[in-house]
Amino acid sequence: MVSRSLSKVIIAFIVTIVSTLGLTIGKVEATAMQDRATWLWDTTKIVEDESGVLLFLESKDVNKVYLQINTDIANDNYKSFIDKATAKGIKVYALDGAASWVSEDGYKMQDQLFEWLNTYNESALTTEQFSGVHLDVEPYLNSGWSSNQVNTIESYQALLTKAKEGANQLQIPLEVDMPFWFDEIAYSNQYGNGILAEWVIDQVDSVSIMAYRDAAKNIIKIVENEIEYAQKVNKSIVIGVETGASNEGKTITFYDNGEAYMNKQLATVHRHYANKTSFNGFAIHHVDSWMIMRP
Numbered sequence: 434m435v436s437r438s439l440s441k442v443i444i445a446f447i448v449t450i451v452s453t454l455g456l457t458i459g460k461v462e463a464t465a466m467q468d469r470a471t472w473l474w475d476t477t478k479i480v481e482d483e484s485g486v487l488l489f490l491e492s493k494d495v496n497k498v499y500l501q502i503n504t505d506i507a508n509d510n511y512k513s514f515i516d517k518a519t520a521k522g523i524k525v526y527a528l529d530g531a532a533s534w535v536s537e538d539g540y541k542m543q544d545q546l547f548e549w550l551n552t553y554n555e556s557a558l559t560t561e562q563f564s565g566v567h568l569d570v571e572p573y574l575n576s577g578w579s580s581n582q583v584n585t586i587e588s589y590q591a592l593l594t595k596a597k598e599g600a601n602q603l604q605i606p607l608e609v610d611m612p613f614w615f616d617e618i619a620y621s622n623q624y625g626n627g628i629l630a631e632w633v634i635d636q637v638d639s640v641s642i643m644a645y646r647d648a649a650k651n652i653i654k655i656v657e658n659e660i661e662y663a664q665k666v667n668k669s670i671v672i673g674v675e676t677g678a679s680n681e682g683k684t685i686t687f688y689d690n691g692e693a694y695m696n697k698q699l700a701t702v703h704r705h706y707a708n709k710t711s712f713n714g715f716a717i718h719h720v721d722s723w724m725i726m727r728p
Contacts, residue, residue, distance in 0.1 A: 467714030468671045470497040470641070472528065472569075474719055476506055479514040487514075489724055491521050499528035499567040499608075499716075502546060508553055512561040524564040526608065532574035535588040540595060543568075547599035554603065565606035565638075568596060573612070586629060587622045593636050594624075606638040610673065613644050613655040616662075631662050639669035641716045645685045646674075649701035663711035670711050672702065677722035691727045 471490070473479075478486050479500070490498060498518065500511075515525045529546045533539050547566075554562045570592060572578055577585035593609065600607035615630035624632065634640050642659055644652045656672055663670045674695065675686040687695040699715055706712035717723050 468497050469494050469714055470716035471495055472499045472719035474501045476501045476503040480510050483514055487517055490523055496522055497524045499526050501528045512557055516561045519560040526565040526567040527563045528567045530568040530570040532571050534570050534592055535572045535575050535585055540592055551603055566600050567608045569610045586620050590624045597636055608639040609637050610641050610643055613642050616658040630659055634663050634668050641671045641673045643673045647684055647687050647690055649698040652702050653705050660709055660711050664709055669713040671713050671716050673716040673718055675718050676726050693728055
């Protein structure tokens, strides 16, 4: 007959095993739910090679696509692509934005995006609808950034505030692209005082940081402030990397390194941030260059 003390030891051992197994399963499930995203700028591809694009996305385990909105493309083409993507477990986000959007009256272009998206989603079946909005507005590419950075930052904040209202009305998530160095930019205006990166993270559901470097140690370093801040405020950070050719230097992109090397570096980054709930995966920029990337 098993003694009472031995029984306690056995029970404690079983509890430990079950608890550990539960944590392991939870960690695997959390990893599986992370974003594996990419940008699709050339929207004509969903018309000219829908099956090829979907096959590529599926082969790379992509579960989210930022699809550039081109209003010249018929709604039926969007509906067909999104429906097939949905069947493969891929969410499609409406992608748009330009540096000109922070210019005077530039918000009108953003308004047009939300009006189009509202009309589209209302006419589409659930499986054909866009799952969210993904904005790529880079205010530092606007001439106002050098001539009047203070006003340009405020215009950018006004634009995102308006975008947040639009996304809330549509009841869909809002995501944005952001450079890693916004944590070095301060602001003081009607929106308060602080660091621009933190303000952006506060406003949106998820931020894709353009952490365009080709070595894990460098990627880890340039996103650490955003990862830590997002952890505090319970927000999501996706780390974006580049696969296209760049004239900014070889350390910017994985273009010269190949996909196997890129995946190895991303695995290192993943291990480093695996215990941070704010870290929500990777985004690969972009479909066209990724498709022709060497193995």
